[in-house]
Amino acid sequence: MQDRLTDRGLWRTRALVGGEWIGADGGTTIAVEDPATGDTIGEVPDCGAAETERAIAAAEQALPAWRARPAPERCAILRRWNDLILAATEDLARILTAEQGKPLAEAQAEIEYAASFVAWFADEGQRSHGQEVPAPTADRRIMVRKEPVGVCAAITPWNFPAAMITRKLAPALAAGCTIVLKPAQQTPFTALALGELAIRAGVPAGVLGIVTGDAAAVGGAMTASPVVRLLSFTGSTGVGAKLMEQSAPTIKKLALELGGNAPLLVFDDADLDNAVEAAVAAKFRNAGQSCVAVNRILVQAGIHDAFVDRLAARVRALRVGPGVEDGVEIGPLIDDKARAKVADMVADAQDKGATLVAQAPAAGRFTAPMLLTGMTPEMRAAQEEIFGPVAAIYRFETEADGLALANATPYGLAAYYCTTDLHRAWRVGEALEAGMVGLNTGAISLAMAPFGGIKQSGLGREGGAEGLEEYLETKALHWTGLG
Ligand code: SIN
Numbered sequence: 495m496q497d498r499l500t501d502r503g504l505w506r507t508r509a510l511v512g513g514e515w516i517g518a519d520g521g522t523t524i525a526v527e528d529p530a531t532g533d534t535i536g537e538v539p540d541c542g543a544a545e546t547e548r549a550i551a552a553a554e555q556a557l558p559a560w561r562a563r564p565a566p567e568r569c570a571i572l573r574r575w576n577d578l579i580l581a582a583t584e585d586l587a588r589i590l591t592a593e594q595g596k597p598l599a600e601a602q603a604e605i606e607y608a609a610s611f612v613a614w615f616a617d618e619g620q621r622s623h624g625q626e627v628p629a630p631t632a633d634r635r636i637m638v639r640k641e642p643v644g645v646c647a648a649i650t651p652w653n654f655p656a657a658m659i660t661r662k663l664a665p666a667l668a669a670g671c672t673i674v675l676k677p678a679q680q681t682p683f684t685a686l687a688l689g690e691l692a693i694r695a696g697v698p699a700g701v702l703g704i705v706t707g708d709a710a711a712v713g714g715a716m717t718a719s720p721v722v723r724l725l726s727f728t729g730s731t732g733v734g735a736k737l738m739e740q741s742a743p744t745i746k747k748l749a750l751e752l753g754g755n756a757p758l759l760v761f762d763d764a765d766l767d768n769a770v771e772a773a774v775a776a777k778f779r780n781a782g783q784s785c786v787a788v789n790r791i792l793v794q795a796g797i798h799d800a801f802v803d804r805l806a807a808r809v810r811a812l813r814v815g816p817g818v819e820d821g822v823e824i825g826p827l828i829d830d831k832a833r834a835k836v837a838d839m840v841a842d843a844q845d846k847g848a849t850l851v852a853q854a855p856a857a858g859r860f861t862a863p864m865l866l867t868g869m870t871p872e873m874r875a876a877q878e879e880i881f882g883p884v885a886a887i888y889r890f891e892t893e894a895d896g897l898a899l900a901n902a903t904p905y906g907l908a909a910y911y912c913t914t915d916l917h918r919a920w921r922v923g924e925a926l927e928a929g930m931v932g933l934n935t936g937a938i939s940l941a942m943a944p945f946g947g948i949k950q951s952g953l954g955r956e957g958g959a960e961g962l963e964e965y966l967e968t969k970a971l972h973w974t975g976l977g
Pocket of ligand 1: 728784
């Protein structure tokens, strides 16, 4: 892999603890596979609780100096980090595709998306204003200050190995926190390369730690530590609930971006071309492996057949293959388990009456993009995240029916709808139970907008002004007796 990089120094294969690149205490490693071939592309340390505790201790030691630095200084370092990430886009994208599988063009777009969080928080970090509150007596002054939360921990997923990291690290560092990151076991190399660039940008030793290894051991040490004041996690609702439970004894702040079951409502009055493009964007990005991917496409009866015909043509034409090949739009799913889960969900839907209308050519390690119609709420794919390239269509009659179907889920991360009727745009936008709602678009992920869910989709927001707020505490200073 290293030979394929212009900057070979980005190929880091050790964990980052207290500013040093280290192996696991026991010398054990974890092999990382290319999901397109199954070949091992490299190994990283299989760290556990001891290495994690040392990274947390280093973060605690580095905290006073980092939080004392003026915000513009911290943010200048972030701006340098952003510049270095953008300058290394091609190398980072090659690493990302090798370990995650997504097409190179999508990997490059993800690196730019990742950098956009660093750039956003480099600016936003300078705006953590406090305020003065009018006091009830003449001799009192009340000031409200924003202070860094302290030592933080982050656990990130494999589906966006760069962007989910910068979305947590950049606001933490901008706010004056120090942070220890555990990247996904499947995709540690992108994280380590980003760590190398953070060091080159001037992030001091200990301010950022990166511990590769077993999720239970590393996550367990993070949640158990009284030093860690905030845990940010992106992943499944099940694991989020477990981390919440583990964090309860030390009353940590939690930022949880969890599972979704996003609906896309296509109303009779929708612009057909626009609705099909929104469906393709929201369904097939990253082969459907995203929490904000459309899980259920709900189509009103009057436009149903025309929409299905158009989407079927787009699905059949999708090019599937290794992410490094030119023109590939859909890469492999992350592993065998993911492929088997998608296949089971499709079989379950077909057993319960769904029809497979269209499929793109794919074989071997690659899951074919598919279009299913006749979907109903009893099917597994209606209740669980598909996390694969399967567009599942449900038919509905009235606006009220469509909305009831859309909201019939314990999740509330993203929702999408297509209409050209202004009245309906307001009504439906307000009625959809989700933290993020896209009208006539399947793309809602932007650094300047708050990202996060309601119901069982999580707590807190990433990105936007809200993303910085997560890493800040509010302190009220009451002054009296000064004459
Ligand atoms: C996710 O799937 O967790 C996030 C995707 C995004 O930021 O768009």
